[in-house]
Amino acid sequence: QITLKESGPTLVKPTQTLTLTCTFSGFSLSTSGVGVGWIRQPPGKALEWLALIYWDDDKRYSPSLKSRLTITKDTSKNQVVLTMTNMDPVDTATYYCAHVFGYSYGYVKAFDIWGQGTMVTVSS
Amino acid sequence: QSALTQPASVSGSPGQSITISCTGTSSDVGSYNLVSWYQQHPGKAPKLMIYEVSKRPSGVSNRFSGSKSGNTASLTISGLQAEDEADYYCCSYAGSSGGYVFGTGTKVTVL
Numbered sequence: 001q002i003t004l005k006e007s008g009p010t011l012v013k014p015t016q017t018l019t020l021t022c023t024f025s026g027f028s029l030s031t032s033g034v035g036v037g038w039i040r041q042p043p044g045k046a047l048e049w050l051a052l053i054y055w056d057d058d059k060r061y062s063p064s065l066k067s068r069l070t071i072t073k074d075t076s077k078n079q080v081v082l083t084m085t086n087m088d089p090v091d092t093a094t095y096y097c098a099h100v101f102g103y104s105y106g107y108v109k110a111f112d113i114w115g116q117g118t119m120v121t122v123s124s
Numbered sequence: 125q126s127a128l129t130q131p132a133s134v135s136g137s138p139g140q141s142i143t144i145s146c147t148g149t150s151s152d153v154g155s156y157n158l159v160s161w162y163q164q165h166p167g168k169a170p171k172l173m174i175y176e177v178s179k180r181p182s183g184v185s186n187r188f189s190g191s192k193s194g195n196t197a198s199l200t201i202s203g204l205q206a207e208d209e210a211d212y213y214c215c216s217y218a219g220s221s222g223g224y225v226f227g228t229g230t231k232v233t234v235l
Contacts, residue, residue: 037224039170039226045229046127046213046226046227046228046229047162047170047213047215047226047229048127048226049215049223049224049225049226052223052224060220060223061223062125062223063125063221063222063223064125096169096170102175102176106220107156107158107217107220108217109158109160109175109176110160110172110175110176110215111160111162111170111172111215112172112175112181113172114169114170114171115169116169117169
């Protein structure tokens with residue numbers, strides 16, 4: 001059974017760097033074809049894809065946020081970490097990590113298992 | 125990379141069928157059969173309902189079906205039930221440089 005859980009600060013100040021951790025079980029990020037993505041959702045608004053990391057350490061980022069995002073993995077700890085720099089109130093959102101499946105030639109078919117999400121508020 | 129366009133709301137009576145559209149461009153929906161659909165109940169995480177335009181994951185009711193024509197994908201819910209009342213989001217692969225783009229979301233109301 002695949003499960004994922006996000007953790008990190010609930011409140012960050014503007015200009016600070018946000019660090020979120022996704023701890024998962026039921027799969028290994030050292031297995032070929034496996035990946036983990038991050039998606040966020042501002043209150044009352046739509047989902048927005050942020051980043052993806054694959055078993056081979058290939059990383060993909062949202063073009064609009066690429067300069068602010070870094071995604072890394074710790075295979076031994078079954079964790080994926082997302083950092084976002086220069087936080088702004090508009091970054092207030094619930095941040096989700098998700099397992100991806102169906103990897104082929106650099107893309108995946110869908111985000112099939114999601115964590116419960118963690119709410120992050122950006123305010124001074 | 126702009127969000128895919130969905131109607132803000134769609135409603136139907138129990139037992140009816142409804143269809144939610146998801147309009148993108150030739151750089152995303154129109155170029156790849158990698159459209160997925162997610163259902164989200166209030167306060168909950170999204171749930172995968174459809175992938176690769178029309179495939180259903182194990183455990184998803186066959187009342188949910190997907191299709192695509194050109195730059196527009198669609199999700200149809202037949203035999204509408206009260207439990208189908210939720211927000212629905214489409215998502216498309218947008219190439220190696222574009223990544224993944226979600227839709228604006230549609231609130232489904234069961235009358």
